[in-house]
Amino acid sequence: MDEHLHLSIVDAWNFSFECIILFNEAGTIFSLNRPAARLFSESPAALMGASIHELIPSEDFKKCLQRKGKTGVSILLGTKQLVANLSFFEKNETYLLFLKDISQIQQLQHQIQELKKTKQLFNLILDQLEEGISVINEQGRILFYNLKAGEMDTLEPEAVRDKRVQEVWDVDENTSTLLTSLRTRRTLHHRETKFSSTGKAITTLARTVPLELDGNMAGAIEILKDITEQKHLSETILQLQKQTKGDSEPSNPFSSQKNNTRFQFEDIIFSSREMAQTVEQGRRSARSKSNVLIVGETGTGKELFAQSIHNESPRKDKPFIAQNCAALPESLLESLLFGTTAGSFTGAVNRPGLFEQAHGGTLMLDEINSMSINLQAKLLRVIQERKVQRLGSTKVIDIDVRIIATMNEEPLDAIAHNRLREDLFYRLGVVNLVIPPLRNRKDDLRVLIHHFITKHADLLDVSVDRVDQDVFRCFMTYHWPGNVRQLEHVIEGCLNLVYDERTISFNHLPPIFKNKIQQEERDFHQEPLTSYSGSLPEQIEKLERIMIEQAMNHAKGNITKAAEQLGISRQNLNYKLKKFQIFC
Template sequence: MKLMGDLFNNRGYIDGITIIDLKGEILFTAKFNNKLNCDNCENYEIVGKNFFDVYENLNRDNSTIYKAMELGVPIYIDSQILKSAGRKEIKISSLSIPIKSGKKIVGAIDLSISEEDETNDDYIEISSETFEKNNVDKLSNVGNRAKYVSDNIITNNKKMLELKDYIKIAAGCDLPVLIYGETGTGKELFAHAIHNESKRKNKPFIAQNCAAIPENLLESILFGTSKGAFTGAVDNVGLLELANGGTIFLDEINSMPLHLQSKMLRVLQDGSFRSIGSKELKTVDVKIITSINEEPLKAIAEGRLRKDVYYRLNVLNINIPPLRERKDDILLLVNFYISRYNKIFNKNVKYISTDLCERLQQYDWPGNVRELENIIAYGVSVVDKSKIKLEFSDIKQRFDELIKMNGNDEVNIESLNDMVENYEKSLIKKVLMQTDNNVTKASKILKIPRQTLQRKAKQYNLI
């Protein structure tokens, strides 16, 4: 026994059966059979009629049931449109199977499921077009090579489209690039795209997160070591030499120790450096792309970024807006991630509820695109294989956890009148205390009539 899980969008049932003979006469139907469909007792008898007279948009070339009889094999189609006379179009998935009597084909049976109830105002249809054009899962990450290109940056946002255009400018010269963006905005994606747009695209692309390596190891990893530099040290090539001729991407450079930043300053100036323990001055030809996940001027003021390094890096800069400032991209990204995780989890989500879409639009996404991807991946992973709709209820638990984790719990906000009254009361109380409850002196300080102050003080039970 084999379960046919892939048929009918993993729904596990059908709601239509049609049997015809070689002449096209309908011998049996379940979709409009009142004995089988008690919820719709409309009398719409089609048995005895010609198949093409009933379904006016079909012919011998596009009808699966006719093709099954003609070819003698079962034919399955996903999302076929049916239009019967005097009725609205419906969308079905169907399996047409030829019927034999002895060795002769005498007709065919069509098993189908209707999807017309899904396309209403409560749901938005998911398109896989963006995913098929930008399926990054098909991209290979071979050795020290950049994986992504500018087309993999999914956006319709005006600011983001301008940044995509700027990639060509940043890639067209050897000047360093500083990419600023909050965590999860896609800084490394831009770094890959810049390299792949440049003349260095066939040369090494080396990426290193400066926050991921302990301070005492980062220097040796970047600049390499010379034998005898310290106990157990051997000649070891650093990342700068590995990137020679290509690009090095230093992510979160604000996490790099300041003394290493000063050493990087020399590399930025003329490409020269010394490995640890070596007297030899080495030179590399490398394009340097760096990223920072906080405002650069704030990092400078708080001692996490050297000002001279910033000026060297900030010749070309890319400032990626957070997702909360480009919410017009949310539905596009949701389309992409649902299509992606449908393939990964073998699901068939085709619709997203408008309620879920509105919730996603209302949230501020402190974790940006990465956080959105995670919540969609979770939703697709937990939704039943027989479902083709993603609802808010599917992600509610994880969504509530995110809100709580990010400190965005709903709070009771006072009305403006209450806030004004509370402030007025505290101010009057403070001035009365300063003047030993002398209403005349207090009214002069507050610059209001004595009678008004006396009335308000009594109102607030202050005198």
């Protein structure tokens, strides 16, 4: 039994991964195992009787010997990095030394650090791309999500990474393009229009590709490209091509039957009192020759009103030309508006400007506040003198053009931030038309929903005639930053997901839209409730005061914006501010 025990101890001694050395207080080695001999590239017999100080000439090691033992001592032996644990047995006056070669571990740690730096560098590079990039692994967990993707989805990349796709978006394996590509191993192409928190429409092209390693699925990558500007420019070019048929046709391309418009006041869908008043104001303004300034948020239907005013005016048989002032650089916009003369710049030809083409009719200048201040000054001169000069020409041309300008912000704010000349505002805003946002006229939702379902159901060949009550309630509580245009996109998106159902349900809503609705509901429920005491009129007055204060704070003191948020007129809000003595 003792012999077997001795053999087991010897085996453990020699086959241990760690180097073990026994030596006395003088430093003389009297026993060591095979790993220790291999560490010093000698045989065990050759090292018997050798001095430990000659083998390990380290000052840190000598200090450990003085302390009679220590653990975790770092020792550098040539190119090898060792860690030592030392114990002293006073009874035998013997040191027991354990040495572990951690060179390979440190190399691996160094490699891991370098890989982490490389990963961070790649992340920084991918964050600079103009495309949005999302990558998931085979379990559907998000490995990478760059800044551009976050901008498009209004999400923070750090909050998205390492989460499952279903935890970030309200999707499943059938509605998520990433999960579908992962499941089917197919490359998918998708085009989508969504709206940012400010109501701006963003059109994206997506390509989703499955990732395979050694024949096994490793994940999927989705590359999103923002084509909003390209779409805008292509629409502008198509519009210009329709408007200008070439120098060989100087005659007016419009006729009484076809003046490049599609809408009349009868095409404006509404049932609310607010929109009824706005439409009536538009009809009245159509009778005059005065310039009109239409103010409204993105997607409220400013061009629809502009075309309707033109088609009910005495100019209805004359051309209607629309130009977006934000779509083109200043130099190109100037040449389009005023025209060019051959030789005025490289490649210039004799071409009439939009003012000449719109002679006798209406020129709509969309997003006038996006036009540069310098160009606004030139525009003001044309409006005042009713004369225009082509670029590079000395000839003055008389024009008779009614201008309808539109903008998506409060004019006084645009003037204060030097985005609109005050004198141009007074010239354009002879008639002011303010289109209320959809959130302030929720009574229009039902007729608008019915209209868009009828319009797109026929085009998509589906038999849908209504929305579920839960969906309608969601629509009624949503703030609609993209207004009527966003509502139409949502309805059209729902109809694309319908098969044989006759009702649009919550499952048919686009994932991003559902996420925004759910986020708004969470924010609403997290708002603290305030208890009141007193009579009902007193409680109503207190609540009214709190809501007005909150609206003024959110609008940063802007009375017009606060009034829109509260759904009341500016005059009414002014009265209440004085009544409650609220000063912001």
